[in-house]
Amino acid sequence: LIDRVTRLTYKHFDTPSLVEWVFVLSQQPEQEAKDLALDMELYVEGSLDIFSHRTNIKTDSHFLIYNVKKLGDELKQIALMVIFDQIWNRVVKNQKLGKKTWIYFDEMQLLLLDKYASDFFFKLWSRVRKYGAIPTGITQNVETLLLDANGRRIIANSEFMILLKQAKSDREELVHMLGLSKELEKYLVNPEKGAGLIKAGSTVVPFKNKIPQHTKLFDIMSTDPEKMRI
Known part of the structure; x- marks a missing residue:
């Protein structure tokens, strides 16, 4: 039918x-x-x-933002399906044109809360790299990823990661998954802002990238409500 x-x-x-x-x-x-x-x-x-x-949106723009923050639970699942489909179609189109596609998923743990969306997201994440796309996931809640089978597979199969301060339980799980030494683990215990670990392939190194206050870059990048300028 x-x-x-x-x-x-x-x-x-x-x-x-x-x-x-x-x-x-x-x-x-x-x-x-x-x-x-x-x-x-x-x-x-x-x-x-x-x-x-x-749609009344120009979907062939070079820069697109999809925001589902204000959608209720009744529409969020179908919204994610529509967005994932749009992303996939754009990746395929760009690949045919010889273009790379950069995709950023902010608060990516929210994409794993629904099983159907989680499965769709994992397939998208796994496939787009073969089509010249570079997916990047951003989260402050690693626990949700670690509790989800697809989330764990995404972490395990990611070649590049930037790790900042982690809660004890999350840190211990990441240390086990990524094979980090006790010495490297220290950089995730209580680092200063802008410091942590960078994992690139099998190489893991500590880093510090503190951006001075009262600079344009700090104003653009800071997410601290007390220090953000309007």
Whole structure:
């Protein structure tokens, strides 16, 4: 049924949206089609119709930001699926053009809270590198990654990492996973701001990159609410 409706939709509409797809679905003779179309009403005409229409964003821009912060739980899963699909399509397109794609996932632990999103995210993370993309994950909550099977695989398969101060339980797990020595572990116990460890392949070195206050770089990069300038 789903396959038939999709084929018919693309046969009759050049650039169909979810609205056209549900319309074609509602015209099918099966009762299951009528029931599914009714279930989809909330996402097509109701209060959760945010993804049912054509985008008004210029998706071929060189710099794109996807923000799901204000989305409720009802829409977050489908939002992540749409975003991951958009990212994948852009990576494939850029690869054909001989371009690299840099992808940054801030608060990446939130992408692992839902199992379906977690599986999709791991597949995306694993595949894009083969297509000339460079995915970077950013998190202040390593525990969530360590508790998720996909999160652990992402950490284990990442060639480059920057590690800052870690809580005791997280630190011990990372030391075990990455094979860090006791001497290197000390740099994750209570380092000063801007200091920690850099892991590049099998090489791990301590680093210190303190940015002086009252500089433009500090104003741009600081996330300390007490020191941020508006």
